[in-house]
Amino acid sequence: MESMEASLQHTPTWAAATIFFFAVAASYGLAQSISFAGNWFRSHQKIALSDAIDKLKEELMILGFLSLVLAVVQRPISHICVPVKAADFMLPCRRFDPKSISSAAGYCVDRGMISLVSEQGIHQLHIFIFVLAVVHVLCSVTTVILGRAKMRRWKAWEKETQTTEYHVANDPNRFRLTRETTFAKRHITVATSSSSMYLWIRCFFRQFYDSVNRVDYLTLRHGFIMAHFSTHTTFNFHEYTNRSLDDEFKTVLRISPPMWFLVVIFMLVDIHGWYSYFWLSFAPLIIVLAVGTKLHVIVARMAVKLDREKIVITGAPPVQPNDDFFWFGYPRLILFLLHLAFFQNAFELTFFIWIWYEFGLKSCYHENFGITIARVTLAVVVQFLCSYITLPMYALVTQMGSEFKRSMFGERTTTMLRRWHEEVRTKRKKQHPHRSPPSTVSHQQQEILMQIASST
Numbered sequence: 499m500e501s502m503e504a505s506l507q508h509t510p511t512w513a514a515a516t517i518f519f520f521a522v523a524a525s526y527g528l529a530q531s532i533s534f535a536g537n538w539f540r541s542h543q544k545i546a547l548s549d550a551i552d553k554l555k556e557e558l559m560i561l562g563f564l565s566l567v568l569a570v571v572q573r574p575i576s577h578i579c580v581p582v583k584a585a586d587f588m589l590p591c592r593r594f595d596p597k598s599i600s601s602a603a604g605y606c607v608d609r610g611m612i613s614l615v616s617e618q619g620i621h622q623l624h625i626f627i628f629v630l631a632v633v634h635v636l637c638s639v640t641t642v643i644l645g646r647a648k649m650r651r652w653k654a655w656e657k658e659t660q661t662t663e664y665h666v667a668n669d670p671n672r673f674r675l676t677r678e679t680t681f682a683k684r685h686i687t688v689a690t691s692s693s694s695m696y697l698w699i700r701c702f703f704r705q706f707y708d709s710v711n712r713v714d715y716l717t718l719r720h721g722f723i724m725a726h727f728s729t730h731t732t733f734n735f736h737e738y739t740n741r742s743l744d745d746e747f748k749t750v751l752r753i754s755p756p757m758w759f760l761v762v763i764f765m766l767v768d769i770h771g772w773y774s775y776f777w778l779s780f781a782p783l784i785i786v787l788a789v790g791t792k793l794h795v796i797v798a799r800m801a802v803k804l805d806r807e808k809i810v811i812t813g814a815p816p817v818q819p820n821d822d823f824f825w826f827g828y829p830r831l832i833l834f835l836l837h838l839a840f841f842q843n844a845f846e847l848t849f850f851i852w853i854w855y856e857f858g859l860k861s862c863y864h865e866n867f868g869i870t871i872a873r874v875t876l877a878v879v880v881q882f883l884c885s886y887i888t889l890p891m892y893a894l895v896t897q898m899g900s901e902f903k904r905s906m907f908g909e910r911t912t913t914m915l916r917r918w919h920e921e922v923r924t925k926r927k928k929q930h931p932h933r934s935p936p937s938t939v940s941h942q943q944q945e946i947l948m949q950i951a952s953s954t
Contacts, residue, residue, distance in 0.1 A: 532551060532554065532555060532558075535551055536551035536552065536555075539551060553748045553751050553752050554635065554751060556752075557631065557635075557751070557752065557753055558631075560753075561627065561628065561631050564627060565624060565627075565628070568620055568623070568624045568627075569624075571620075572617050572620045572621065573617060575613075575614060575615055575620060576605070576613045576614075576615065576616050576617045576620065577605050577606070577613070578613065578614040578615075579605070579606035579609055579611035579612065579613060579614070580606075580611060580612060580613075580614050581611060581612075582610070582611060582612050584612070585612045588766075588769050589769065589770050590768045590769065590770055590862075590863065591770055591862035591863065591865075592770060592862060622856050625852065625855070625856065626848070626852045626856075629848050629851055629852045629855070630761070630844070630845065630848040630852075631753065633844050633847050633848040633851065634753060634840075634841060634844040634845075634848070635751065637840060637843065637844040637847065637881060638747070638750050638751050638840060638844075640881070640885060641750070641840060641881070641884055641885040641889060642743065642744075642747050642750070642885075642889075643885075644882075644885035644886050644889075645743065645885050645886065645889035645890050645893065646740065646743070647886075648709075648710075648885075648886050648887075648889075648890045649736070649739065649740065649743075649890050649893060652710070652715055652736045652739070653736050655712050655715050655716060655736070656719075656734060656735060656736035656737075658716075659716065659719070660732075664716075668720070668813045668814040669813060670812050670813040671812065671813075672812060672813060673810055673811075673812055674810070674811055674812075675809065675810055675811075676804060676805045676808055676809060676810065676811050676815065677805060679811070679815050680713045681713050681714070681717045681801055681815045681817075682801055682804070682805055682815065684711065684713055684714070684801075685797065685798040685801035685802070686798075686801050686802060686805055697795060697798055697799075698791060698795060700798075701791050701792075701794035701795045701798060702787070702790075702791045702794075704794050705787075705790040705791060705793075705794055705887060705888070705891065706887070709790075709887045709890065709891050710890050710891055710894060714797055714894070715894060716814070717814060717815050717817055718797070718817065718894060718895070718897065718898060719735040720813075720814040720815070720816070720817075721800070721815075721816060721817035721818060721819060721898070722735065722819060722897050722898070723735070724816055725818060725819045735897075738897075739893045739894060739897065740893075742893065742896070742897065743889075743893045746833055749833060749837060750833075750836070750837050750840055753841065757837075757838075757841045760838075760841070760842070760845075761845065764778065764845060770862075773866075773869065775846070775849065775873065776869045776872070776873060778842070779846050779872075779873045779876050779877065780876070781839075781842055782838075782839040782840075782842045782843040782846070782877075782880045782884075783876060783879070783880050783883075785835050785836075785838060785839040785842075786836070786839050786880055786883050786884055786888050787883075788835075789832055789835050789836060789839075789888055789892070790883070790887060790888045790891060792824075792825065792832070793832070793888070793891045793892060793895045794891070796823045796824065796895050796898060797895060797898075799823060800817045800818070800823065800898065801815075801817070803817075803818075804816070804817055804818075817898075819897070819898040819899060819900060820898070820899075820900055821899050821900045821901075823898060824899065829896055829898075829899040832892060832896065833892075833896070836884065836888065836889070836892060839880065839884060840884060843877050843880045843881060843884070846873055846874070846876075846877040847874070847877050847881075850870065850873070850874050850877075
């Protein structure tokens with residue numbers, strides 16, 4: 499019972515000082531480890547990952563403020579009293595006898611009421627938020643590590659583009675029927691050309707056994723280079739996709755306000771008998787499968803579009819990147835959906851770990867243990883699908899939008915170009931104060947920038 503617990507007034511100074519020392523040491527150790535990782539990334543010109551570390555610091559700072567707020571308001575909130583009837587509905591477990599509550603709620607019980615949330619409940623909520631943040635970061639890092647591991651084999655395909663055999667096979671003076679190319683044979687059939695339903699079904703199953711194919715990689719690489727730079731055979735597309743993925747890791751790592759609001763919704767609908775968490779556990783799987791299917795549909799439709807527009811081609815299949823292939827013409831919507839799936843999946847794992855730690859495996863939250871096992875298994879499956887199948891495909895296909903990304907240039911080059919661009923804008927303002935500087939990069943300027951980028 500809490501009344502029998504000793505406060506700091508009756509706690510030996512050596513015990514309080516020891517706990518305080520280890521708490522401070524652990525906090526500083528974590529802070530130094532994060533700073534060391536950020537400095538290491540910066541020294542190795544991994545600015546995107548260094549920015550991700552800065553985002554992690556921001557998240558930890560938010561968690562620090564959240565922890566401080568919960569610690570400060572813990573007692574005042576426990577003194578907010580509500581009628582006993584208010585505690586008789588929307589319960590996560592079976593009904594309980596309010597009189598059986600521990601003496602921590604004595605302030606309200608003496609008044610014939612019940613605490614809005616007890617001090618113990620606020621402390622448990624505190625633990626839940628901490629576990630959620632840690633699991634989300636670990637899942638995000640695991641996702642990117644597994645995705646990069648899958649993308650390593652693309653390096654051999656990138657080296658192949660510099661061989662004589664590749665240039666002979668894709669000679670720009672060589673005429674071929676579009677349907678005779680390996681890319682067209684892989685994606686185009688009578689059924690896929692005429693039936694969208696068949697195309698979606700075929701792409702749905704393809705993501706499980708043939709996620710990223712060599713032919714697709716080489717074709718999309720060629721289309722990307724031709725769309726943005728006309729011709730540049732020395733461009734390292736593999737390195738570019740890696741930098742792009744590192745750049746977008748910052749988004750995946752962040753727990754945005756909408757994500758926190760989503761946690762509030764999840765907690766609100768966790769009502770006994772609804773099995774809401776069981777049904778919600780299918781949402782990440784549905785999102786990941788839908789996104790994976792859509793990515794394959796984009797590649798297939800690029801092939802169908804090429805076949806309809808050009809019966810005969812020269813060299814490699816000249817697919818054309820376009821935002822129209824993506825949902826609502828917005829490629830970043832796919833990143834948002836993946837971020838949502840990552841976070842909700844992390845929430846599933848967090849909830850299981852938190853319940854196990856706070857209440858044990860056989861608590862009322864796990865009343866139907868079979869459903870609990872199914873949810874955890876589903877979360878692990880989704881984590882693998884996200885990491886090893888969907889994310890690599892996303893890293894490749896997302897480059898097929900109308901605009902290229904700043905990660906195309908190396909970190910040092912990006913900084914140099916940004917400084918050069920500002921100097922040009924300043925000069926033009928001085929020379930032509932009434933003329934607005936151009937906001938876009940011309941095709942000729944792209945070629946110049948490309949030469950600068952490839953030389954760094």
